[in-house]
Amino acid sequence: MSRLSLAPRVRYLIGRARRIDVGSVVERAKEASAQHHKAVPSIVVDMLWSAARHNVGFQDYIDYDFAMLTRAERETYMTHPVSNQLSQRYDHPDFRWIFQDKVEFDKQFSVHLHREWMVVEEGNADAVREFAQRLGTIVTKEPVGQAGTGVHRYHAAEVEDWEEFHRGLLARGEMLIEEVIRQHDALAAVCPGTVNTTRITAFFDGEKAHILAMAQKFGRGAVSDQMTFGGFYTMLDENGHSVGAGYDSHGHVHEKHPDTGFPIADFQLPYMDEVRAFIDQVARVVPEVQYVGWDIVVSPDGPVLVEGNWGAGVYENKPSVTGIRTGHKPRYREVIGF
Structure with a gap:
């Protein structure tokens, strides 16, 4: 496969430049300085250069200990800007x-969930009560959310008024109910x-x-x-x-x-x-x-x-914790070919 297009990267960099929080960058640099015993100004410069030239997010720089890595080692790490480009191209x-x-995800992937689920709608308070009481504990989800937001857990034994509970779910947008995974x-x-x-x-x-x-x-x-x-x-x-x-x-x-x-x-x-x-x-x-x-x-x-x-995001090795000074980017390149 061909190399990633330059246009998404340019758009990302322009957007990043507009949103840059200098204070946040300095705070991150101080964190890296304390851990890796390098001067704050040099880390700030390195962070900005890494972002502009090598597609390294500021949090990536901190999370993956770039301050302690060689240039060759850094090249092996997957970063959020590169992951975002892959998402834009292949999704x-x-x-x-x-x-x-x-809700739509559960519909499309229902056979792979291996658990019961239902949708909260007007007039189905009795169905919600039956579902929750039969399972004991339920998880509710707002249809759109990320990083765990919009996810809630309820115990049926603690619900006193099911009509009120049902109205609350609708009001808060908790439209999806799922069985708790064992x-x-x-x-x-x-x-x-x-x-x-x-x-x-x-x-x-x-x-x-x-x-x-x-x-x-x-x-x-x-x-x-x-x-x-x-x-x-x-x-x-x-x-x-x-x-x-x-x-x-x-x-x-x-x-x-x-x-x-x-x-x-x-x-x-x-x-x-x-x-x-x-x-x-x-x-x-x-x-x-x-x-x-x-x-x-x-x-x-x-x-x-x-x-x-x-938008897959990135999970990577942290060298100061694992002792492993290489990341997963070579695997990504081997498979995707960018």
């Missing part, structure tokens, strides 16, 4: 909405209070889905494992084993899960053969969207689908 705009609307014991051993998802970034070439990178997210007992809920992640190798401690974008490093004491580096994702086959299956449902960040959960019976993100 057909006429089909992206399926991944943005959680996760595999290997995941529950790390954090039992949150359904811990695996982010698998993959590319479908029209014949086969290729896994580009895998990250295991862990929560802190909240309804979501996203960082906004205190969650963190660790990268997995091609066999589904953690490559080191967990970390987030706020400078927190977790050798062990802070609530259970589980050593993050010991984690092994179960059912890896089934996971690979599963990703190939879901990638074929909407083949026009080729580059996707799939969120799955491994249940006791195998993988189930949570959602797909057409």
